Amino acid sequence: AQSVTQLDSHVSVSEGTPVLLRCNYSSSYSPSLFWYVQHPNKGLQLLLKYTSAATLVKGINGFEAEFKKSETSFHLTKPSAHMSDAAEYFCVVSLGRGAQKLVFGQGTRLTINP
Amino acid sequence: NAGVTQTPKFRVLKTGQSMTLLCAQDMNHEYMYWYRQDPGMGLRLIHYSVGEGTTAKGEVPDGYNVSRLKKQNFLLGLESAAPSQTSVYFCASRTGTDRETQYFGPGTRLLVL
Numbered sequence: 070a071q072s073v074t075q076l077d078s079h080v081s082v083s084e085g086t087p088v089l090l091r092c093n094y095s096s097s098y099s100p101s102l103f104w105y106v107q108h109p110n111k112g113l114q115l116l117l118k119y120t121s122a123a124t125l126v127k128g129i130n131g132f133e134a135e136f137k138k139s140e141t142s143f144h145l146t147k148p149s150a151h152m153s154d155a156a157e158y159f160c161v162v163s164l165g166r167g168a169q170k171l172v173f174g175q176g177t178r179l180t181i182n183p
Numbered sequence: 184n185a186g187v188t189q190t191p192k193f194r195v196l197k198t199g200q201s202m203t204l205l206c207a208q209d210m211n212h213e214y215m216y217w218y219r220q221d222p223g224m225g226l227r228l229i230h231y232s233v234g235e236g237t238t239a240k241g242e243v244p245d246g247y248n249v250s251r252l253k254k255q256n257f258l259l260g261l262e263s264a265a266p267s268q269t270s271v272y273f274c275a276s277r278t279g280t281d282r283e284t285q286y287f288g289p290g291t292r293l294l295v296l
Binding site for chain 2: 105118163
């Protein structure tokens with residue numbers, strides 16, 4: 070069965086320092102993986118997606134993620150955090166085929182310190 | 184293009200009351216989904232629809248019903264609300280061709296007393 074585990078429920082970094090949000094996945098076949106962001110009291114916005122093309126995926130707002138099959142990981146990174154990055158981040162795996170149902174991780178709350 | 188909209192934004196119900204949440208999309212998407220979001224649990228799929236007139240159960244369907252009478256609308260019903268249904272509800276939709284990207288609405292916050 071497909072699943073994702075976000076290794077940190079809360080990450081706190083200083084503005085201008087790198088961001089690393091960790092995600093491990095479990096899938097019986099080659100997965101599609103996503104990162105979504107949710108700002109306070111807002112809906113979810115797609116940051117980036119991996120669908121078996123390049124393993125390094127670039128998304129919006131300077132975020133990127135690298136698919137590592139050997140480590141079953143899909144960590145999200147950003148070189149320099151901005152105050153506007155404070156939000157909840159979800160790693161998501163697609164069940165594939167058919168209705169393309171999504172399975173969400175528990176979420177990581179990112180706090181940016183001035 | 185409004186994208187995915189949800190009505191209402193916030194509602195308070197008493198135990199046993201019924202209500203319907205409305206999701207509307209103007210992108211001509213085939214697939215629509217209802218999720219609930221609870222603290223520390225990410226989003227869980229309640230029901231989904233692969234086209235007008237069709238619905239299917241997701242991960243947590245109990246206590247909910249859905250209808251997709253029109254392609255652009257997906258209704259989520261609570262026949263007899265329970266405190267355990269206090270949650271934030273998100274609707275999403277996607278095309279039949281871009282199988283990966285779902286577009287989410289802003290959410291409906293529901294409190295059942």
